[in-house]
Amino acid sequence: MLLLQFSTSHYCRKARLGLGYKHLSYQVENLAPGLHALKLKPLTGMTTLPVLLPQQPGQPESVGDSTRIFHFLDRYQAEPALGLSDAQQNAEVWAIEDWFDESIGVAARFVYYDFRAGEGKQVDPSLASQAMIRVVRWQYGIHQVSVELARERLERAIAFLGHRWSSAGSGRAGYLVGDRLTAADLAAAALLSPLALIPTYRQQYPWLFDRIRQIHEICQEPLPPGLS
Numbered sequence: 001m002l003l004l005q006f007s008t009s010h011y012c013r014k015a016r017l018g019l020g021y022k023h024l025s026y027q028v029e030n031l032a033p034g035l036h037a038l039k040l041k042p043l044t045g046m047t048t049l050p051v052l053l054p055q056q057p058g059q060p061e062s063v064g065d066s067t068r069i070f071h072f073l074d075r076y077q078a079e080p081a082l083g084l085s086d087a088q089q090n091a092e093v094w095a096i097e098d099w100f101d102e103s104i105g106v107a108a109r110f111v112y113y114d115f116r117a118g119e120g121k122q123v124d125p126s127l128a129s130q131a132m133i134r135v136v137r138w139q140y141g142i143h144q145v146s147v148e149l150a151r152e153r154l155e156r157a158i159a160f161l162g163h164r165w166s167s168a169g170s171g172r173a174g175y176l177v178g179d180r181l182t183a184a185d186l187a188a189a190a191l192l193s194p195l196a197l198i199p200t201y202r203q204q205y206p207w208l209f210d211r212i213r214q215i216h217e218i219c220q221e222p223l224p225p226g227l228s
């Protein structure tokens with residue numbers, strides 16, 4: 001299998017967590033931002049990464065979108081499953097996965113690039129990096145008001161995770177749904193990982209980053225910047 005990705009994308013990290021959780025072997029190809037669209041449009045009809053190429057007879061040529069990749073992986077290899085067998089719990093897994101994918105991952109992107117353009121400029125002050133950040137801010141409409149809304153969204157998501165993940169003295173790590181890791185936990189761990197570089201989040205929510213670290217270790221995925 002080949003995973004087409006941007007090396008720094010948290011959505012591509014999410015796909016890698018799924019592949020790693022299933023112990024599947026795969027290779028990655030890093031695409032150059034901008035030129036990526038030329039390669040992807042004919043393959044998936046979209047321009048976003050990650051895209052998985054199963055490269056096996058009887059399998060689709062390409063699977064675009066990290067949520068579709070998770071569902072594909074469950075069809076391709078049932079165990080360990082990313083969903084749950086109880087129908088109600090399974091519906092909750094995929095609803096939370098979708099919330100993180102469509103809303104919280106976007107909010108994390110807004111807050112991360114706002115940080116990188118200001119207080120976190122020293123992470124990479126090079127002209128090339130700052131130019132790339134300006135393009136991303138323009139492309140996604142990242143400005144003061146949208147960043148403020150994104151911060152509020154992140155606070156609500158972290159409070160939710162606090163109830164389900166935080167072991168708060170019990171010595172036991174929790175799960176978002178049921179009694180084992182699912183697509184919901186993997187999505188949350190990947191899509192909040194950009195916050196690991198932002199000191200205020202690190203100081204305020206140490207348990208969050210402990211859990212993100214544990215999930216990466218279980219999925220045999222290198223830790224995100226800030227945790228490595």
Ligand SMILES: N[C@@H](CCC(=O)N[C@@H](CS)C(=O)NCC(=O)O)C(=O)O
Nearest residue numbers: 009010011047048049050065066067
């Ligand atoms: N919901 C999509 C989001 C993927 C996404 O936003 N990918 C970004 C990188 S983090 C991308 O490829 N952007 C380039 C573009 O939109 O052309 C998924 O889960 O795969």
